Amino acid sequence: PAVTATAVINLDLEGPTINRHLYGHFAEHLGRCVYGGFWVGEDSPIPNEGGIRLDVVEALRALDIPNLRWPGGCFADEYHWRDGVGPREERPRMVNTHWGNVEENNHFGTHEFMALCELLCAEPYISGNVGSGTVREMSEWVEYLTRDGDSPMVRLRKANGRNEPWRVPFWGIGNETWGCGGNMRAEYSADLARQYATYCRDHGDNTLYRIASGASDDDYKWTETLMQQISCFGCEATPKNFFQALSVHHYTLSGPWEAKGSATVFDTDDYYRTMLSARGVDRVIAGHSAVMDVYDRGRTVGLVLDEWGTWWDVEPGTNPGFLFQQNTLRDALVASTHFDIFHKHAARLRMANIAQTVNVLQAMLLTDGDALVRTPTYHVFEMNKGHQDATSLAVHLRAPLARRAVGEAELETVSASASVKDGSLLVSLTNLDAERPVEVRLDLRGGTVGAPEARLLTAGRLQDHNTPEAAATVAPRAFEGVRSVDGGLTLTLPPHAFLTVRAPLT
Numbered sequence: 001p002a003v004t005a006t007a008v009i010n011l012d013l014e015g016p017t018i019n020r021h022l023y024g025h026f027a028e029h030l031g032r033c034v035y036g037g038f039w040v041g042e043d044s045p046i047p048n049e050g051g052i053r054l055d056v057v058e059a060l061r062a063l064d065i066p067n068l069r070w071p072g073g074c075f076a077d078e079y080h081w082r083d084g085v086g087p088r089e090e091r092p093r094m095v096n097t098h099w100g101n102v103e104e105n106n107h108f109g110t111h112e113f114m115a116l117c118e119l120l121c122a123e124p125y126i127s128g129n130v131g132s133g134t135v136r137e138m139s140e141w142v143e144y145l146t147r148d149g150d151s152p153m154v155r156l157r158k159a160n161g162r163n164e165p166w167r168v169p170f171w172g173i174g175n176e177t178w179g180c181g182g183n184m185r186a187e188y189s190a191d192l193a194r195q196y197a198t199y200c201r202d203h204g205d206n207t208l209y210r211i212a213s214g215a216s217d218d219d220y221k222w223t224e225t226l227m228q229q230i231s232c233f234g235c236e237a238t239p240k241n242f243f244q245a246l247s248v249h250h251y252t253l254s255g256p257w258e259a260k261g262s263a264t265v266f267d268t269d270d271y272y273r274t275m276l277s278a279r280g281v282d283r284v285i286a287g288h289s290a291v292m293d294v295y296d297r298g299r300t301v302g303l304v305l306d307e308w309g310t311w312w313d314v315e316p317g318t319n320p321g322f323l324f325q326q327n328t329l330r331d332a333l334v335a336s337t338h339f340d341i342f343h344k345h346a347a348r349l350r351m352a353n354i355a356q357t358v359n360v361l362q363a364m365l366l367t368d369g370d371a372l373v374r375t376p377t378y379h380v381f382e383m384n385k386g387h388q389d390a391t392s393l394a395v396h397l398r399a400p401l402a403r404r405a406v407g408e409a410e411l412e413t414v415s416a417s418a419s420v421k422d423g424s425l426l427v428s429l430t431n432l433d434a435e436r437p438v439e440v441r442l443d444l445r446g447g448t449v450g451a452p453e454a455r456l457l458t459a460g461r462l463q464d465h466n467t468p469e470a471a472a473t474v475a476p477r478a479f480e481g482v483r484s485v486d487g488g489l490t491l492t493l494p495p496h497a498f499l500t501v502r503a504p505l506t
């Protein structure tokens with residue numbers, strides 16, 4: 001029998017706003033993300049502005065990147081910001097012990113990062129060093145960036161060529177303090193988060209959104225330990241809001257860490273296992289949200305998934321410490337499924353950052369010398385950008401046959417989300433089934449829509465990907481198959497495909 005799905009969407013029942021920061025990004029000093037990816041230096045023959053690659057900027061501008069996290073990741077906890085300011089040739093060098101044991105020349109530092117954010121029109125999210133730094137060092141970095149008037153750090157900033165303070169809205173207090181950020185216990189990390197956050201001051205009208213280093217995957221105890229620091233549940237006096245959010249990290253794999261598999265050589269079983277892992281982010285967000293709800297019923301504290309994405313074996317012949325991987329249609333479907341889940345959790349999930357933007361893990365862009373390739377994942381971000389700051393609409397999905405057995409588990413193969421913004425409905429639909437199309441009916445209630453326009457992202461094979469020689473193997477195209485019917489829209493979604501439908505509310 002044909003696989004069918006009915007998605008009931010009430011156009012007049014508005015849910016929470018989908019924070020644009022759910023479409024955030026991450027750039028670490030890792031492999032060729034910063035050096036070769038964003039940064040080529042002013043003397044490079046590759047067109048650049050002040051050393052920043054302009055083809056990369058142009059491609060990313062089309063995504064409306066809301067924020068960029070930097071300098072790590074694990075690198076953040078061995079990064080000392082003072083090494084990255086002042087004349088470039090005089091900056092001290094260091095060894096990037098986490099990623100490839102390569103020398104870091106510190107040519108890309110604070111000023112270069114802030115210039116990059118300005119070019120991208122993205123808000124900076126800076127991850128401070130808790131693992132090997134000091135409270136004073138972090139406090140002074142905040143002062144250097146955001147204080148106006150006259151002070152020791154302001155004078156240093158001005159001496160380095162920047163008079164005005166920058167606006168820095170997002171500040172990370174360490175990264176993965178349970179692992180590469182210091183191998184701490186939750187209790188100790190929570191105490192340090194309180195201490196460091198205390199000295200990350202709001203200077204002038206710059207208000208920091210402080211994000212404490214949070215849990216990995218299903219470690220709900222970690223979240224509970226952090227929430228106990230900033231909640232008055234079960235305590236006598238209301239503690240201060242030392243930090244405004246806490247993070248969680250969840251990566252998608254098709255098997256164990258020791259055997260992650262190839263980005264491009266995989267079979268259908270690997271593919272379905274991958275999708276099951278991707279869908280696991282729903283459980284992870286729901287689990288942490290449930291713990292947070294106990295301590296913070298008003299949902300004032302944010303959950304920030306500041307690392308997510310696929311993690312495969314590195315491409316053959318590349319440095320294992322550089323985490324360079326190809327990106328196929330499979331990766332795109334991981335991304336589209338994640339966004340549906342993020343939209344569903346919009347009330348608690350305030351920010352998410354894919355790892356990472358260029359040349360590392362599930363990247364938007366891959367560069368090779370002066371060549372640049374937009375990955376299938378890039379296209380999902382572009383097709384979905386209309387959801388940024390839109391009002392979410394709950395989607396009730398009925399698709400009893402849209403399922404696949406994956407080992408002992410079952411994978412739901414249709415995923416959807418919807419929002420309204422500026423008088424327009426945007427629906428995202430993914431068919432994860434590798435072989436079967438699905439007949440979809442969008443049952444629109446509480447309103448009507450005008451002529452729909454749709455775009456489709458798919459390819460002949462799940463393994464298809466883009467290269468400099470074949471840059472548009474996986475690229476969106478107009479889809480003419482959406483029909484208006486009484487009470488909604490119908491369409492047939494091909495196997496392994498992502499589709500967006502936009503229609504004006506009438």
Ligand code: AHR
Nearest residue numbers: 072073074075175176355
């Ligand atoms: O994104 C790569 C690494 O994954 C990050 O540096 C770290 O935080 C995580 O373990």
